[in-house]
Amino acid sequence: MPIRTAAKKFAGMISAAALSLALILPAGPAFADAGFRHWVASFRASAVQAGVSGAVYDAAFRDIKDPDPEVLQKARFQPEFTAPAWDYFDNRVHEQAISNGQAMARKWKPWLDKIEARFGVDRYILLAIWSMESNYGEMLKRDDVMRNVIRSLATLGYGDQKRSKYARTQLIAALKILQTGDIDESHLQGSWAGAMGHTQFIPTSYQTYAVDFDGNGKRDIWNSVPDALATAANLLKKNGWQSGKTWGYEVTLPDGKVPGGSMSLSKWQALGVTRASGKPFKNGTDRAELKLPGGREGPAFLIIKNFQVIKRYNNADKYAFAVGLLADQIAGRGALVNDWSRPFTKLSFAEKQELQQRLAEHGYYDGKFDGKIGQASKDAISAYQSSAGLTPDGHPSMEVLKVLRRK
Structure with a gap:
């Protein structure tokens, strides 16, 4: 189970x-x-x-x-959970999680070497799961x-x-x-x-x-x-992890309609689907499925078997995407080429902490300045936006932070 x-x-x-x-x-x-x-x-x-x-x-x-x-x-x-994709990923794949993951990779390298040798599972996937599940043990x-x-x-x-x-x-x-x-x-x-x-x-x-x-x-x-x-x-x-293989690829889609279903990476490439990074697919015979977790306006992915194996941990596409994307960035493999489509200007992790602190100074927020925008933070943002004559959408935006900075 x-x-x-x-x-x-x-x-x-x-x-x-x-x-x-x-x-x-x-x-x-x-x-x-x-x-x-x-x-x-x-x-x-x-x-x-x-x-x-x-x-x-x-x-x-x-x-x-x-x-x-x-x-x-x-x-x-x-x-x-019905929030848009960017809301889920922004709270899980961010600068602090990446930096802490890289620090943990250095700290636990001798053990990670042994674990990877015995089980054949990418150490960065394990670090990403650790981050997602307990914030590298801080939750405990x-x-x-x-x-x-x-x-x-x-x-x-x-x-x-x-x-x-x-x-x-x-x-x-x-x-x-x-x-x-x-x-x-x-x-x-x-x-x-x-x-x-x-x-x-x-x-x-x-x-x-x-x-x-x-x-x-x-x-x-x-x-x-x-x-x-x-x-x-x-x-x-x-549960079937394939050693030495990735979980999936960010891709760029051709204009027009792209078929669904599962086919080899080579066939996807023949249809005009290419890696967003410009690099070639590693193994053209791997079967892959196209997924658009943020809709056609967001990044697109071809996912292979290891993505489904990650879902054995938590049977949700968003969870598996967050683990894969965080693992890639901890490993230094690069961030998304095409970011999530947001109706506002994104804040950095440090700016989200500043947003929470400034909301607290104005009496709208009494939680931790942890940079994670949960319901309490969204409610505080909405309340402040209403008082400031802004649309109360609750988004952690640069637009709201700039107003707070002027107060």
Whole structure:
């Protein structure tokens, strides 16, 4: 099962049963806590039947007395991603992610050499995944993001009836991870949906792909960067990664209609589709598919098999594109020739941080100056634009920053 795909399937959906439960139960935690404790007690038999030791189960739940309300809130209000392509990529493929990735490539070079030799997976793809999943491990240091995996999955198993099967399966897998001794219950931390470690594996995927690459006897994706990166490489290799090949090519399209479907790179070239960089395709016999993630006005790509392998990590085209494009820039292979079509002038990463800081100085923003334009930043931009007589589109534009600089 892909690492995050299963979690994404329910990320935007909280069951009607759970919502009804929240509406009909009496106010206050007592009733809900009692119901949760009853669920934990009754689920013990299922876990033991699945091979979890009773002692491990009891230890895992020793300090868990109630569900995590933020888990259900995040599950309930996760919006379906409908933003334009540039919005997704601007928050993931940027100067800081590239610079940090290059620093990590230098820092972890001896281990990356070994991982690449064993699994045949491009080190820059692994670095890009690491960036996408946990910002090179920085996310693991944030108490507002990291949660007790056992509590999170039990909360979903108890409070989200529509997705309880997924949560219960993952909970048993997480308990078995504790049972192996790879990590103890106090350090079994993950996202609200149970994704864990530097490279964000859900428990069942951890069981399938986790690797003890540093040789200390533990498959520790939480504290060992070599284990985490090797585990990601193992997933990609076992799902068909083609060593020595890229994920795809940015291309320039000829005028007129271009056919769809899959054909060899040589046939695409015969139709007038060429690499945007002007370089030749590396292997004309590779089959490729044309994709336009930003529409005809944005960059075009011919993607080959490794693109689909990346999607085994997260089954979304945008995710695979972000990984591939970020990997290329960390490796120094160049940025896009044809950038995404935006209805405004793009800011650099440092300028986005400045934008957030200036919005905060004017009382519109109270978040971190992290250069990532999430919903809080967009709301702050829209509010400021309204007050300044501008169109409240929420775009992180040079046009807005210039107005702020004049204030």
